[in-house]
Amino acid sequence: MKALILALALAAQAAPAGQLSADDEARAQALMREVRCMVCAGESILDSNAAQAQDMRRYVREQVAQGADDDAVREALVQRFGYAVLMRPPVDSNTILLWVTPVVLVLLGGGLLANAMRKRPTKP
Amino acid sequence: MIAELGRYLIALALLASLVQIFVAWRGAGGVGRTAYVKAGQAASEIAVLAAGAAMILLIASFLRSDFSIAYVAANSSVDKPLAYKIAASWGGHEGSMLLWCLLLAVFGYGLARFGPKDDGLRSRAVSFQGLLQTLFFGFLAFASNPFERLSPVPLQGAELNPILQDPLLVIHPPMLYVGYVGLSTAFAIAAAGLMQKTPGRALAAAIRPWALGAWTALTAGIALGAFWAYYELGWGGWWFWDPVENASFMPWLLGAALIHSSIATEKRGAFPGWTVFLALLAYILSILGAFLVRSGVITSVHAFALDPERGVWILGMLGVSSVAGFLLFALRAGSLGEGDGFEPTSKEALIGANNLLLAATSGVVLVGTLYPMLLEMMGGATISVGAPYFNAAATPLLLIAALLMPVAPFLPWSNGGLKNAVSQMRAALMLIPVAAVIIALLFAGASPLAVVGGAIGVWAISGAVMDLGQFLPVAMARGQKLLVIGRAMAHAGVGFIALGAAADASRPPDQNIALAPGESVAIAGRELTLDGVRRADGPNYMADRARILVDGGEGGVMSPERRFYAGANQTTREVALKSSIAGDLYVSVGEARLRQDGSTAFETRVAFHPLIWSLSLGAIFIVLGGGLSLTGRMRAHAPLVERDASARPAEAV
Numbered sequence: 001m002k003a004l005i006l007a008l009a010l011a012a013q014a015a016p017a018g019q020l021s022a023d024d025e026a027r028a029q030a031l032m033r034e035v036r037c038m039v040c041a042g043e044s045i046l047d048s049n050a051a052q053a054q055d056m057r058r059y060v061r062e063q064v065a066q067g068a069d070d071d072a073v074r075e076a077l078v079q080r081f082g083y084a085v086l087m088r089p090p091v092d093s094n095t096i097l098l099w100v101t102p103v104v105l106v107l108l109g110g111g112l113l114a115n116a117m118r119k120r121p122t123k124p
Numbered sequence: 125m126i127a128e129l130g131r132y133l134i135a136l137a138l139l140a141s142l143v144q145i146f147v148a149w150r151g152a153g154g155v156g157r158t159a160y161v162k163a164g165q166a167a168s169e170i171a172v173l174a175a176g177a178a179m180i181l182l183i184a185s186f187l188r189s190d191f192s193i194a195y196v197a198a199n200s201s202v203d204k205p206l207a208y209k210i211a212a213s214w215g216g217h218e219g220s221m222l223l224w225c226l227l228l229a230v231f232g233y234g235l236a237r238f239g240p241k242d243d244g245l246r247s248r249a250v251s252f253q254g255l256l257q258t259l260f261f262g263f264l265a266f267a268s269n270p271f272e273r274l275s276p277v278p279l280q281g282a283e284l285n286p287i288l289q290d291p292l293l294v295i296h297p298p299m300l301y302v303g304y305v306g307l308s309t310a311f312a313i314a315a316a317g318l319m320q321k322t323p324g325r326a327l328a329a330a331i332r333p334w335a336l337g338a339w340t341a342l343t344a345g346i347a348l349g350a351f352w353a354y355y356e357l358g359w360g361g362w363w364f365w366d367p368v369e370n371a372s373f374m375p376w377l378l379g380a381a382l383i384h385s386s387i388a389t390e391k392r393g394a395f396p397g398w399t400v401f402l403a404l405l406a407y408i409l410s411i412l413g414a415f416l417v418r419s420g421v422i423t424s425v426h427a428f429a430l431d432p433e434r435g436v437w438i439l440g441m442l443g444v445s446s447v448a449g450f451l452l453f454a455l456r457a458g459s460l461g462e463g464d465g466f467e468p469t470s471k472e473a474l475i476g477a478n479n480l481l482l483a484a485t486s487g488v489v490l491v492g493t494l495y496p497m498l499l500e501m502m503g504g505a506t507i508s509v510g511a512p513y514f515n516a517a518a519t520p521l522l523l524i525a526a527l528l529m530p531v532a533p534f535l536p537w538s539n540g541g542l543k544n545a546v547s548q549m550r551a552a553l554m555l556i557p558v559a560a561v562i563i564a565l566l567f568a569g570a571s572p573l574a575v576v577g578g579a580i581g582v583w584a585i586s587g588a589v590m591d592l593g594q595f596l597p598v599a600m601a602r603g604q605k606l607l608v609i610g611r612a613m614a615h616a617g618v619g620f621i622a623l624g625a626a627a628d629a630s631r632p633p634d635q636n637i638a639l640a641p642g643e644s645v646a647i648a649g650r651e652l653t654l655d656g657v658r659r660a661d662g663p664n665y666m667a668d669r670a671r672i673l674v675d676g677g678e679g680g681v682m683s684p685e686r687r688f689y690a691g692a693n694q695t696t697r698e699v700a701l702k703s704s705i706a707g708d709l710y711v712s713v714g715e716a717r718l719r720q721d722g723s724t725a726f727e728t729r730v731a732f733h734p735l736i737w738s739l740s741l742g743a744i745f746i747v748l749g750g751g752l753s754l755t756g757r758m759r760a761h762a763p764l765v766e767r768d769a770s771a772r773p774a775e776a777v
Contacts, residue, residue, distance in 0.1 A: 022633075025633055026569070026633050029633050029634070033511075033512070034510075034512050036508045036510060043364070044510065044511070046359075046634075047357075047359045047361055047364075049358065049359075049697070049714065057636075082505075082506055083505050083506065083507045083508075084496075084506045084507055084508045085508070086507075086508060087508050087509075087510025087511060087512050087513070088510065088512030088513050088516070089507045089508065089509055089513060094499060094504045094505050094507065095495075095499075095507060097491075097495075098491060098492065098495045098509065098513070099517070101487065101488055101491045101492075101517070102484065102488050102517045102518070102521065105483075105484035105487045105488065106480065106481075106484050106521070109479075109480035109481075109483060109484050110480060112398070112480070113473075113476045113477065113479075113480050116394065116395055116398075116463055116465070116466075116472075116476060117465055117466055117467075117468060117472075117473060117476070118465055
């Protein structure tokens with residue numbers, strides 16, 4: 001336990017103390033909300049208390065401070081961790097079914113509903 | 125000894141459930157089968173008593189800290205506070221399965237005593253419930269026995285995950301399970317009705333009160349869980365679109381669809397097949413949820429101990445229930461009858477649209493939850509489907525449903541009546557743009573979706589008020605006031621939830637900052653100063669308690685804690701909240717960090733959640749509304765029951 005506290009304290013020492021501007025911080029947090037903490041179960045790095053999430057938050061803040069745009073940060077994270085790091089999957093051949101699901105379901109349901117509507121034998 | 129008795133009782137409940145299937149089935153044969161009906165009821169009583177006694181024995185084993193039982197050793201320790209020892213009885217996989225089984229049996233008994241008035245339908249429903257009980261008691265007895273012995277016996281047990289050591293978590297799982305398992309009654313009645321070719325309208329009438337009760341409990345259970353997540357997980361989220369939450373959300377959505385479509389079926393004969401299909405599907409999704417949470421196919425913040433072998437069992441139960449239910453449906457749906465059709469601006473059409481949107485949302489949640497797993501199995505890439513996907517794909521569907529919702533009470537059955545409804549609701553309609561502008565001004569950083577959501581929330585609340593004004597006087601004269609009040613409250617609750625969710629999504633950015641004593645951080649116009657941190661140990665944990673002054677102490681003092689549970693070797697954050705009408709000030713404190721100048725700073729998370737009370741209020745309104753509707757319905761039908769009983773005194777009892 002003591003060793004752990006010491007290790008964390010040392011890690012913290014190494015961290016840069018720089019603060020982002022309000023706009024940059026908002027952009028960084030919006031990005032963090034869409035990046036998955038890879039050692040957690042389904043939490044974004046913004047929400048997780050895990051050490052890896054802290055490191056990833058620091059990385060995102062650094063990149064934002066250096067003026068990297070959102071896509072560049074995402075791209076770098078995907079390079080390092082794979083697509084699973086993005087909580088919003090990109091639209092590509094792997095995920096096209098996922099993204100058309102809502103449309104298909106609504107159309108299917110709409111068809112059923114129209115059918116239920118039309119069954120009146122004699123329409124006035 | 126206790127453990128052996130517990131195993132015996134579970135076996136007894138399993139046997140009783142098996143007997144219940146066959147005996148109750150024989151009881152459905154017609155006149156002169158009273159003895160079988162009684163025997164079926166007796167079997168369900170035995171199952172309830174045996175499972176109830178087993179639950180009591182398990183609780184007693186936790187109170188005695190009997191670590192010779194593996195489940196107790198895995199979920200409790202000697203120094204755990206009393207209430208949490210009791211709650212740990214249903215806090216892990218085996219114990220929660222016992223609770224599930226107990227509730228299945230209780231609902232079986234409930235069906236036998238208070239089930240559909242049609243004797244054949246009731247007996248067959250009890251029989252189908254017996255089948256569901258047998259599946260789960262079998263699973264409990266052969267693959268998840270909470271009374272399994274452990275050798276050698278440890279001196280101390282492994283602590284239950286300390287974030288689960290919370291008063292809300294004592295009642296959250298039982299409430300949730302009443303909802304999940306309660307949906308089994310809708311399944312059993314629907315299957316029984318298909319079996320004996322009960323017409324759709326009568327079947328929907330039989331299903332509706334059970335579905336309404338179960339759904340109301342499910343709502344309460346989910347809301348308790350969301351509230352717990354909000355203040356216990358330490359970062360102020362209340363809904364994650366986490367697989368486990370999705371597992372509870374799918375049956376909730378289908379239950380909400382079911383309690384509405386069953387109204388249209390009962391009153392007008394519309395959607396008979398769909399209503400019965402939903403009644404079957406809602407419980408099947410409950411089991412699917414159990415599979416997702418317990419099998420290990422999906423990792424989640426609150427998944428249970430993961431075990432593939434159990435997954436195969438649950439998959440088997442899922443298969444048997446689905447095949448039985450859907451085969452019956454495929455063979456017998458024709459006997460339910462067909463609807464008469466209706467105009468596109470009639471009440472049926474809106475209920476249909478509500479069902480379409482709720483069921484589609486449920487489908488989106490299902491696909492989104494399973495997609496990463498299926499994709500990986502088929503050799504595709506490893507991807508994550510998280511909150512951003514569900515917010516983009518599911519939230520708009522729910523918002524459209526909430527937008528349509530307030531209009532439905534103003535529309536006539538069968539015929540179109542939009543013009544009339546619009547003129548009656550003109551005042552509330554005008555509120556939509558006004559609310560949108562106010563919300564956009566109030567929450568500077570609000571996303572378009574949040575502004576739309578907030579405006580729809582305001583519209584839904586005002587629509588519910590107009591619903592009361594318009595229909596309460598008539599309903600009171602007819603003695604149906606509870607039904608109208610229940611409807612208006614539940615609909616207003618949906619509005620409050622939309623408003624609260626929209627406001628929370630537009631909150632100012634959360635602040636994560638390291639604070640040394642004396643330093644401050646500003647959020648939402650308030651200044652929070654860390655005054656100091658001191659030790660505040662509890663019965664089974666050590667804790668640092670921070671003292672944080674709001675506006676130099678004028679706004680009060682907040683005391684978040686950081687706890688270390690030695691038994692579980694785990695650290696948790698206890699959040700401090702300061703609630704007001706504007707919203708919650710939210711502070712949690714984390715690790716201590718040594719700075720280069722030698723001072724100690726504490727990781728502090730500060731947030732402001734505007735109008736967060738609106739979410740709790742919405743949940744309370746929905747639960748109360750559901751309860752009032754159920755009460756109103758039972759009262760409205762009470763005279764009918766008496767008439768039935770006097771008509772056939774010999775058979776009624």
